[in-house]
Amino acid sequence: MNSITRNIAFLAILFLFGCTKDDFTWNVKKLPCLITFYNSSEDFFTQVSMAGMTNNTLGTGPNNFYKDKIIKVKKGQAYDLLVNFQTTSPAVGVYAYFDWNGDGDFLDSDESVLISSNINFTNVTKSITVPSNAVKGEYYARFIVRAGSTISSDPCFENDSYGEVEDYPLVIE
Ligand SMILES: [Ca+2]
Ligand SMILES: [Ca+2]
16 A cells, blocks of 8 residues: 555545544533432422422432423523422521533532522522523533531532432523
8 A cells, every 4th residue: 555545545434433423422411410318308499490490399319300390591591599498407508500501510600509508598589690601502400408517519519318409401592
């Protein structure tokens, strides 16, 4: 094989087997960390409501993904988020998380929102503004009640088995 033939053969192989949009790895969405609570009977959400989606629940674990309860929002718009939870703990950390840039985590700016760190403040309305630079697509929103004295905004943090996590599809238009 001379060098020209070799180059043509190499290009042909690249063309046939190189990465394309049909490559399966292209379509695999990065998922947020899995977080679980094995005792959700005492500290849990009873309602999450936003952008026309309302979900009334009891305490269930270890992980809840409500795939049919879609939170559909538009870039740059503000929405009321209503959260109701109950707790028997002396301390609590309740957070909402939104993967605004669709990179499979809740770690970017404005992606975590403190809902309540007060056991007497269990019925909360917060205004949530979708960043104007949010990325269109279907991602995830997450809500966590953490019971206990260790309050962390880390969306992956489990300090013990008491609490509840509710995950939802987040559609950004
Ligand atoms: Ca619940
Ligand atoms: Ca993110």
